[in-house]
Amino acid sequence: MAGPKPKRAVLTGVPASPGYAIGPAYLLHPEERVVKKRVIPPEKAEQEVARLKRALEKAHKEILGVKTRISGDVGEYEARIFDTHMMMLQDSEIVDVVIKDIRDHHYNAEYAYSDRINALAEKFESLSGGFLKDHMSDLRDVGTRVIDILMLSENNLSYLDVPEPVIVMSRNLTPSVLSQFNRKNTLGLTTEVGGKTSHVSILARSLEIPAVSGVSWQGVDLEPGQTVIVDGTMGLVIINPTLRDIKEYEVKKAAFFANQSELSTLRDLEPVTTDGKYIELSANIELPIEVETVLQYGADSVGLYRSEFLFLTREDMPSEEEQYQAYKYMGERMSPRAVTIRTMDAGGDKLVPALKMAGELNPYMGWRSIRVCLDNREIFKIQLRAVLRASAFSNIRLMFPMISNLWEIRETKKILDEVRKELDGAGTAYNPRMEIGCMIEVPSAVVMADEIAREVDFFSIGTNDLIQFTLAVDRANERIAELFEPNSPAVWRQIKRVIEVSRVHGIQVCVCGEMAGDPLAAIVLIGMGIDELSMGPGMLLEMKKLIRSVSFEEARALSESVLRLITANEITELLRSRYVAKLAALGISKFPVTRAPG
Amino acid sequence: MVSVELTVINDSGIHARPAALIVEAATKFKSNVIFIKDGMRANAKSIMNIMLLAAEPGALIRVETEGPDETDALSAIEALFLSKFKYD
Numbered sequence: 164m165a166g167p168k169p170k171r172a173v174l175t176g177v178p179a180s181p182g183y184a185i186g187p188a189y190l191l192h193p194e195e196r197v198v199k200k201r202v203i204p205p206e207k208a209e210q211e212v213a214r215l216k217r218a219l220e221k222a223h224k225e226i227l228g229v230k231t232r233i234s235g236d237v238g239e240y241e242a243r244i245f246d247t248h249m250m251m252l253q254d255s256e257i258v259d260v261v262i263k264d265i266r267d268h269h270y271n272a273e274y275a276y277s278d279r280i281n282a283l284a285e286k287f288e289s290l291s292g293g294f295l296k297d298h299m300s301d302l303r304d305v306g307t308r309v310i311d312i313l314m315l316s317e318n319n320l321s322y323l324d325v326p327e328p329v330i331v332m333s334r335n336l337t338p339s340v341l342s343q344f345n346r347k348n349t350l351g352l353t354t355e356v357g358g359k360t361s362h363v364s365i366l367a368r369s370l371e372i373p374a375v376s377g378v379s380w381q382g383v384d385l386e387p388g389q390t391v392i393v394d395g396t397m398g399l400v401i402i403n404p405t406l407r408d409i410k411e412y413e414v415k416k417a418a419f420f421a422n423q424s425e426l427s428t429l430r431d432l433e434p435v436t437t438d439g440k441y442i443e444l445s446a447n448i449e450l451p452i453e454v455e456t457v458l459q460y461g462a463d464s465v466g467l468y469r470s471e472f473l474f475l476t477r478e479d480m481p482s483e484e485e486q487y488q489a490y491k492y493m494g495e496r497m498s499p500r501a502v503t504i505r506t507m508d509a510g511g512d513k514l515v516p517a518l519k520m521a522g523e524l525n526p527y528m529g530w531r532s533i534r535v536c537l538d539n540r541e542i543f544k545i546q547l548r549a550v551l552r553a554s555a556f557s558n559i560r561l562m563f564p565m566i567s568n569l570w571e572i573r574e575t576k577k578i579l580d581e582v583r584k585e586l587d588g589a590g591t592a593y594n595p596r597m598e599i600g601c602m603i604e605v606p607s608a609v610v611m612a613d614e615i616a617r618e619v620d621f622f623s624i625g626t627n628d629l630i631q632f633t634l635a636v637d638r639a640n641e642r643i644a645e646l647f648e649p650n651s652p653a654v655w656r657q658i659k660r661v662i663e664v665s666r667v668h669g670i671q672v673c674v675c676g677e678m679a680g681d682p683l684a685a686i687v688l689i690g691m692g693i694d695e696l697s698m699g700p701g702m703l704l705e706m707k708k709l710i711r712s713v714s715f716e717e718a719r720a721l722s723e724s725v726l727r728l729i730t731a732n733e734i735t736e737l738l739r740s741r742y743v744a745k746l747a748a749l750g751i752s753k754f755p756v757t758r759a760p761g
Numbered sequence: 762m763v764s765v766e767l768t769v770i771n772d773s774g775i776h777a778r779p780a781a782l783i784v785e786a787a788t789k790f791k792s793n794v795i796f797i798k799d800g801m802r803a804n805a806k807s808i809m810n811i812m813l814l815a816a817e818p819g820a821l822i823r824v825e826t827e828g829p830d831e832t833d834a835l836s837a838i839e840a841l842f843l844s845k846f847k848y849d
Contacts, residue, residue, distance in 0.1 A: 240778075243778050243781065244777055244778060246778075246781040246785070247777040247778060247780060247781040247808060250781055250784050250785075250808040251808050251809065254807050254808050254809045255807060256807050256809035256810060257809060283809060283813075286813055287812075287813070290813070290815040291815060291817070294774070294776060294812070294815040294817075297776055297777060298776075298777070298812050298815075301777050301812075
């Protein structure tokens, strides 16, 4: 017979990707993992030892990161427990025994490690005083972390291959791990950390997986396989829902899908305003395969292909050939429409394993993006060669991220010229007129936009970074999430300036940050004269519907009003008062990034 | 080889944080540093060894050091015990 009925619980988080999902819970980070014992081929033993060492190194970095945060937030004394944890990672009583087990018995690293942790736990069982409880929790902390890393490592994708459709409940899911999930079997997603603009949320939206972030199920009656509802539109997660909950959500789900299919009739219509201005609508994608979704939605182009995702999910570097095949595939599928390939934008919350990127205290302002590429020219050149070669076949545009001064764009172009010459020397075909652009996402680039514009064929405004740098608000820090204010006049004025500079120089200007997919912000952007809006594929059709319902004249007047206002609240209020009812009437349900005032 | 008998005089014994301080101190020296409690020998350079000693307040520990810098190692460990492991 079943035990007592599991308790219903409603958890509130941040709506990260709209839609509804009902299904069994799949805990990505359960307290007690089932670790399978495998025997590996003897010749693979050294590889397995290397995998263990990498996991230990990664765990060390993670703990160091936590320690740094805790010593800042709580205190030096409290943080010292993490010294103990880091020592446990390196302790020969654990590591030497585990390595010996792998070498002598050819066990997989997960099993050997968890076996050693269990053996030590048994020894601890005999301890007296407060030691047993404390030591056990320290041991489990360290053990779970290492085993988690091993089980989620790139060499063990089968772990993510869930056999049936599930709701994935995770602590800290990285975009690279999510991108390895079987899309069909991932009904919904919850994460404990990360806000709406974290990359994993962005990826969930582009894969159209309903997701809620900021959800912790600690202290909640939750076992693997129990039913969970994910309401990604409102940001709710219902654990052990009642029959009534399930019925209610079946209805919501059906309505959501109906709305989606109504939108699909919009696919073949043009994104023009009522007074005839064409706004190019394009898509942001992370995976080459997503061009299929983009085509399905009838987008004008791929406005942003985040090429770093080729680098994130593996421990080595993708070869030139591999990159070339990925770029060529997208270019050919989209042809004659354009594909804008952004060069590797690593760093921040997207660490590339092969570059041995360390967690930094201030990663968004650290060693990332174009800076990493300029420091690793050989790796950068491989990518540039692959892009140039793919440009021979289709309409590929090249875009450089995080340009913050004139030297960077000039130096980057110099490297590109070197690669062109190498290709010329080898007689390899490429498009000599391939358009080159850069992202404008650092305030210094806004200030220098006039000079930078002379170097490029197009600008693309990255609003997420532009907002965080302008307002000095770390977009991954949930504590100050309220301060991340897209409607700040300081942000709007910069966008306006970039668009004006583009007009003066006759270059194309696009917005590819989250604001482009925010219906309220999009109207203002259109009014300011933006040429192109690039957003997650899931937002394209609703945006087209919106564009077809407004006039450029009205949007222009609105943008002028916005530029006259001097606080974010006034701007938000103006946009809401004018457009929320209209959006509702159009059936545009997807949540705007722009928050309510207050 | 030099040795000394030390008593754990802080309030909560050698739990995780003092254990880390001991390992940190011991690993600075070339000499072997051994803790002996109730006949149980622990390598002071291993956090797991120290944790398994489960030395409660009042516990008596014999510390032996052996190697080129054995005297310095012994005084460093002694100082750490006397400081009540700095904070706790």
